[in-house]
Amino acid sequence: MHSIDKAKTILKQYFGYDSFRHNQEEIIQNVLAGNDGLVLMPTGGGKSVCYQVPAMLFDGVTIVVSPLIALMKDQVDALRLNGIEAAFLNSTQSNTEQNFIISKLQSNQLKLLYVAPERLLGEGSMFINTLKRFSVSLFAIDEAHCISQWGHDFRPEYLQLGELKKHFPNIPVIALTATADKLTEKDILEKLQLHQPKVFENSFNRENIFYFIKPKYNYHFELTQYLRQHKEDSGIIYCLSRASTEALAAQLVEEGFSAAAYHAGLERNIREETQNKFLRDEVKIIVATIAFGMGINKSNVRFVIHVDLPKNIEGYYQETGRAGRDGLKSEAILFYSAGDVMKLKHFAQVENNPAQTEILLKKLNQMANFCESSICRRKYLLNYFGEQHPDYCGSCDTCLSNYEKFDATELAQKALSAVARLNESFGINYVVDILRGSASEKIKEIHKQIKTYGSGKDIGKEQWVRYIRDMVSLGYLSQADGLYPVLKLNDKSWRVLKGEEKVMLVKSITYKKEAEKTLAEEAVPHEEELFQQLKQLRLQLALEESVPAYVILSDASLLELASYLPQNENELLQVSGFGSVKLAKYGKAFLKEIGDYCKSRQLSGRIHLRKPKRLRKESPEKPAMVKGSTDRVTLELFLSGKSVQEIAAERKLTIGTVENHLAGFVNSGELKIESLIPKSKIEIIKNKYEELGAELGIKPIKEALGDDYSYGEIRTVVNYYRFWANNNSYN
Ligand code: ADP
Numbered sequence: 001m002h003s004i005d006k007a008k009t010i011l012k013q014y015f016g017y018d019s020f021r022h023n024q025e026e027i028i029q030n031v032l033a034g035n036d037g038l039v040l041m042p043t044g045g046g047k048s049v050c051y052q053v054p055a056m057l058f059d060g061v062t063i064v065v066s067p068l069i070a071l072m073k074d075q076v077d078a079l080r081l082n083g084i085e086a087a088f089l090n091s092t093q094s095n096t097e098q099n100f101i102i103s104k105l106q107s108n109q110l111k112l113l114y115v116a117p118e119r120l121l122g123e124g125s126m127f128i129n130t131l132k133r134f135s136v137s138l139f140a141i142d143e144a145h146c147i148s149q150w151g152h153d154f155r156p157e158y159l160q161l162g163e164l165k166k167h168f169p170n171i172p173v174i175a176l177t178a179t180a181d182k183l184t185e186k187d188i189l190e191k192l193q194l195h196q197p198k199v200f201e202n203s204f205n206r207e208n209i210f211y212f213i214k215p216k217y218n219y220h221f222e223l224t225q226y227l228r229q230h231k232e233d234s235g236i237i238y239c240l241s242r243a244s245t246e247a248l249a250a251q252l253v254e255e256g257f258s259a260a261a262y263h264a265g266l267e268r269n270i271r272e273e274t275q276n277k278f279l280r281d282e283v284k285i286i287v288a289t290i291a292f293g294m295g296i297n298k299s300n301v302r303f304v305i306h307v308d309l310p311k312n313i314e315g316y317y318q319e320t321g322r323a324g325r326d327g328l329k330s331e332a333i334l335f336y337s338a339g340d341v342m343k344l345k346h347f348a349q350v351e352n353n354p355a356q357t358e359i360l361l362k363k364l365n366q367m368a369n370f371c372e373s374s375i376c377r378r379k380y381l382l383n384y385f386g387e388q389h390p391d392y393c394g395s396c397d398t399c400l401s402n403y404e405k406f407d408a409t410e411l412a413q414k415a416l417s418a419v420a421r422l423n424e425s426f427g428i429n430y431v432v433d434i435l436r437g438s439a440s441e442k443i444k445e446i447h448k449q450i451k452t453y454g455s456g457k458d459i460g461k462e463q464w465v466r467y468i469r470d471m472v473s474l475g476y477l478s479q480a481d482g483l484y485p486v487l488k489l490n491d492k493s494w495r496v497l498k499g500e501e502k503v504m505l506v507k508s509i510t511y512k513k514e515a516e517k518t519l520a521e522e523a524v525p526h527e528e529e530l531f532q533q534l535k536q537l538r539l540q541l542a543l544e545e546s547v548p549a550y551v552i553l554s555d556a557s558l559l560e561l562a563s564y565l566p567q568n569e570n571e572l573l574q575v576s577g578f579g580s581v582k583l584a585k586y587g588k589a590f591l592k593e594i595g596d597y598c599k600s601r602q603l604s605g606r607i608h609l610r611k612p613k614r615l616r617k618e619s620p621e622k623p624a625m626v627k628g629s630t631d632r633v634t635l636e637l638f639l640s641g642k643s644v645q646e647i648a649a650e651r652k653l654t655i656g657t658v659e660n661h662l663a664g665f666v667n668s669g670e671l672k673i674e675s676l677i678p679k680s681k682i683e684i685i686k687n688k689y690e691e692l693g694a695e696l697g698i699k700p701i702k703e704a705l706g707d708d709y710s711y712g713e714i715r716t717v718v719n720y721y722r723f724w725a726n727n728n729s730y731n
């Protein structure tokens with residue numbers, strides 16, 4: 001059998017998965033060929049499989065370096081439950097325990113051994129020298145960004161790993177991380193001294209996480225309302241200060257929630273206990289500072305809420321990334337206030353280090369822009385990390401809102417000319433005051449004379465601020481770095497001023513009420529009551545084994561059980577996550593629960609409705625689940641034969657909004673693009689897109705094609721092709 005086929009067999013047999021995800025297959029092939037590699041994959045992407053499957057195919061042992069002792073046990077337990085011989089070595093174990101493990105190593109009984117970096121290379125290289133006597137097949141370095149000072153989690157112990165290749169020049173090393181930026185990547189490769197490493201990149205899009213930004217005004221009410229609606233779910237609430245984590249946790253407990261505080265100032269045993277309770281679902285909500293979370297492997301974190309503004313996008317993305325590792329729909333909610341920006345500005349001042357201060361302030365400003373602009377949140381985030389994304393994701397607050405764009409060229413020209421006349425020396429608020437003709441004393445007398453003073457009276461202050469933020473996000477204006485983010489003109493600004501470029505901005509946003517109730521759209525709806533019963537059963541089994549529940553089976557697997565109602569072992573094997581060992585151990589218990597449920601309701605099995613994972617659409621762009629039900633209404637009207645114009649009239653929506661709804665279904669594969677736009681037009685738009693690109697938006701395409709082609713048609717086709725082009729390169 002070809003080695004990759006063997007790898008697939010192992011994936012099914014031990015892990016219970018039908019097929020590889022992202023580029024797991026290529027990565028594994030590279031490892032099996034004995035080469036070094038660096039894997040950049042977002043949290044929840046499935047990095048572990050990349051070394052665990054090869055470990056099963058190699059004769060010797062795979063050494064996994066991991067920074068967190070607390071996590072090793074869970075990882076090892078999870079492997080053992082899949083029937084894989086694994087162990088960990090760390091300072092919490094007694095000598096006897098450690099010797100026992102070393103004897104297992106000696107007799108080649110272990111497939112994987114987890115160690116901390118200092119255990120591997122410290123103590124005068126004693127352990128590494130011992131290892132040379134055994135048969136080591138592979139080194140896997142998890143959380144590899146910890147080696148880089150550029151990263152946010154630098155761990156000096158990781159620097160020792162630079163020695164690894166000297167000790168074992170011929171053993172392949174695979175480094176893995178979810179940290180994306182180029183600087184860190186370069187650093188990892190250099191410090192680890194990898195030999196002709198192949199770098200595997202993936203899209204960092206977390207398609208199952210929905211992003212919401214909400215005004216931080218009376219937010220406690222909204223927060224508790226949300227938590228009440230999600231009582232069964234686990235989640236993390238991030239606060240800025242230690243004191244506020246404790247205050248909020250106490251308040252939530254008083255209000256009847258299962259919550260606990262976590263921060264670095266608490267005693268170690270308390271922290272560990274809290275973390276363990278969270279992992280084991282005994283505490284549902286952790287209210288924490290950012291000290292909480294690195295390496296939190298819990299796969300069923302359903303929501304991450306920021307009640308204070310994160311300091312930068314990197315942090316925000318990492319924290320929100322702790323939600324939804326199991327691939328099920330999860331939510332990231334941030335309560336935003338401009339006051340938080342001011343507060344954080346204060347923290348960003350690094351004494352005697354103006355350069356550092358400037359970087360921190362710039363990052364903070366980008367964070368504020370993210371919250372205040374009205375472009376798709378996902379697009380903003382991915383662009384920030386250097387990735388392209390269509391304008392519409394269908395799973396963030398901006399995409400789930402009805403927003404109306406309008407030709408704002410004239411308005412933008414007013415703003416730009418005010419910036420010019422103020423000699424590019426003032427920030428947003430001052431420029432807005434000028435535009436609105438503010439009589440405030442803060443306004444210099446000479447500025448009251450300039451031509452644009454008062455030219456934008458008819459527009460409210462907040463509205464102006466948002467327009468200008470949007471102009472910055474869209475590149476029509478630049479903002480200086482540093483403590484005073486003054487507005488600056490750039491090439492694009494001049495093109496607008498000269499009338500060479502039009503500006504489209506979002507006029508008004510009305511939130512779709514239904515948006516937040518959106519539920520994961522499932523091919524086959526699941527039986528909720530059974531799902532809850534299965535969770536109970538899982539908890540019981542987890543207690544017996546004393547492991548966290550998600551180690552037994554993920555929520556995603558339980559959801560499949562509750563959807564497809566497998567009736568026998570054969571059918572059970574088709575459910576994702578059931579390998580042969582788990583089947584033997586737990587199969588009967590789950591089958592009985594499902595069988596009883598089906599009998600009492602006269603339901604029969606639905607496994608024939610389950611398509612193998614590969615056939616299900618899986619892609620970075622697809623809003624995997626869900627659209628707001630309002631999109632669905634549009635879709636249904638469309639499928640019933642109504643035209644876009646008719647639907648817009650009937651639903652009192654703009655044509656653009658209706659087109660946006662339908663475009664989402666085109667991207668998710670539910671609606672054939674040909675049913676929306678004539679084939680002949682698709683071809684022509686596609687050709688123009690290929691010729692002109694869409695880096696500057698779709699306006700150039702529209703101009704080239706003329707009046708017969710609407711913006712909506714062009715946008716739909718462009719997004720569709722971008723989507724498929726991306727899709728192919730990721731899978
Ligand atoms: P990461 O370390 O990249 O954050 P994990 O390795 O913990 O992610 O994997 C995340 C989840 O995805 C786990 O529950 C894992 O078992 C699951 N998973 C990994 N690979 C696959 C696959 N090919 N098919 C289905 N599920 C997978």
Ligand code: ZN
Pocket residue numbers: 376377378379391392393394395396397398399400
């Ligand atoms: Zn979006």
